[in-house]
Amino acid sequence: MIVAKRKPMAEIAEMVAPYKTVKVIGCRSCVAICLAGGEKEVKMLVSALRLKAKKEGRKQEFEGLVVERQCEKEWVEEVEGKILDSDLVLSMACSLGAQTIGDMYPKKIVFPALNTGIFGVPEEQGVWSEKCVGCGNCIIHTTGGICPIARCAKSMLNGPCGGSSNGKCEVNLEVDCAWYAIHERLKLQNRLDLIEQVSPPKDWSTSHSGGRRVYVRDDAKLTQHQKKGKEAVR
């Protein structure tokens, strides 16, 4: 899932200071689950901003709201009235949510309260680690199910590099070497031959550097006809 972190309070307070009516909108999905922007965080941020405004003698109004998934228009529409009524929307969703609101109401100013970070896995309560960078061309069937792009400091395709020692990475001794882990996993699966195969340069055109990526599932898309029908019932 998407893992985000709240920006430091001082940064948020400075961003919102010039605006009078501020709607803080959270999201009940990924960022709620990673404890960054669900209802609880929204309520806490709103109280903190209120206190700060009061302390610094600013007349500002803050209201906290949460939607099921902020990256989906239908859910955002549920709070449309509140958005239109604001000077500033402070989004506590990931940047997808913030941008969804921005795209839907282009005249409205939308600021992010979170730093959207990684695709992470909860390793334990409160700990998320990055396991995928969304390169768009998955190769983990050849690497024992472990992604070297995300988990190796050098994103090497043919590892390990010369710096791997005692299972740790030379770039940061606290971090496990991805290629050591791949080696161990393949050994366990009796597939060590794979590590000797040289991977050719990867097709990076699917990766982020090509600009914005759009994923389409044609089979899930509605036809023009269906779309019209849906619009009619709205």
Added chain:
Amino acid sequence: MKARIQVLACKACTEMPQLLDMDDLMNVASERELVVSSMLVDRVCDPKIIKRVVAEASERDVDRVLVLACQKKDVNPGLLAAYKRAGVNEFMVEYINLRDEVILPHISDKERAQAKAETKAVAGLERLLMLQPLEKAEEVMRTKNVVILGGGVAGRKAAEVAAAEGAHTIIIEKSGSSHKTPGVIMPNSTLLGAKGYGGNFVLSIKAGEKVEELECAAVVVATGGGWAELKGPLAKAFKSAVPLYRLHEQMQTGAVPKGPVVIVDSPDPAGKTLAVQDFAWDDTLELAIDLKKQQPLEEVYVVFQEMRAFGLSELAYKDAAELGVRFIRYDRAAGPKIDPKEPTKLTVKDLAQAEVLTIPIGTLAFAAIPANKDNIGIATALRIPMSPEGGVRRGSIQRWPVSTPRPGVFVCGSAMFPKSKDMAEAEGEAAGLMAGKFVMKGVIEYGGVVAEVAQEKCSACLTCVRTCPYDAPYIGSAGKVEIRIQACQGCGMCAGICPSKAIELRGSTDDQIAQETRTMLGGDF
């Protein structure tokens, strides 16, 4: 129906009436609307007084009560039971802990103390008005089994007493055991985990190579605690040094320790890891007095970073000082040292005199000892808290000395902290009795202050499932969280952490807390 409130205040401890103007406090409370009875009594825990107070509550048709005394778990449970019998819902009785929250922190500031006591009383009254009566339900226990972890003195005594109450006892013993006890002994076994809740636990036990499931209604932790060997420079330099409780045991068998006796708080005075356990102070005073009585002419030195004597222990401190025990306080930077080449002498810089003293050692004992990791395993398996000393934490010393915060789990002997045999046995007896009585009730009461989920808000994020110490929340058939109410202890952790604010604790909702806070701050915020 309109609320009818009784305010009850206690002036048992010496400090409370000295520091507070109790009449003023009572006036502030009783002036509030809906207060129909206010009583300032000598001792809230006194059964005779309880009778009188509750009689008045009945007469005035009281339906909720504010108790200004100590924390709920320290007050005689008979009070709540009496209110229950008189028809007051037990969740409509609110305790304000004046002793810990007002008296102790503001002991030298009369004005603040009075203001805080009054604010707390008024806030408590506001909260009372928002409380709803809650009901408890009952579940039948499936067995009368009491599982006792550990077959030492404490465990065997617990088994004997619990069996006499009518329980079936099963002792889980790490080693092989040949001792005779009532009930079953499972040798070479250890506890792996526990599902369920007090009254209906299912334990998983490793017996030899097999893992078995065992149903039981109550558990008594009577493990030796496995207090670790002494480590640290002092223990290394003076080979025959012993933990304090060992010295105590030796003396009980009539041994006369070689003087001078030096008691140091820790074998590693400069180390950061080893905290001086709470019990160390009292035990040291007691032992020092015994030593002096046994051999008045031998010197006894107590070398501590800090010596605390609470309550009646102050008298023990006085006795010890009068008997000639020498107390030496040191600073960690210049703590006691023993030169391994000359292990019969200890040098330490005395803080009071700011000079380095050299003390001859006959016997050396340490009051603080490192706990063994075994305790962590047991505490984790049973989901009971540990004390800072590294043992199993008991409830409250006054009222629940052999209980843990988890219903149906009791603790005795060295599982808490190292103890002498007679003490361990006495505690085993108490824990066995508690467990036996618990099991023989045959039913579990549950409910009341428990977590409640608004499923439409739940994101199924599993945070509460991962957080709850008692495994009460689970993802139900609707894909949203449900609470096993029997397991819920009302700790509120899930409600605090739920990112979607889908959980509230009955009897302690956000609204109630906000109202209380608002009153305390004297306005809106």
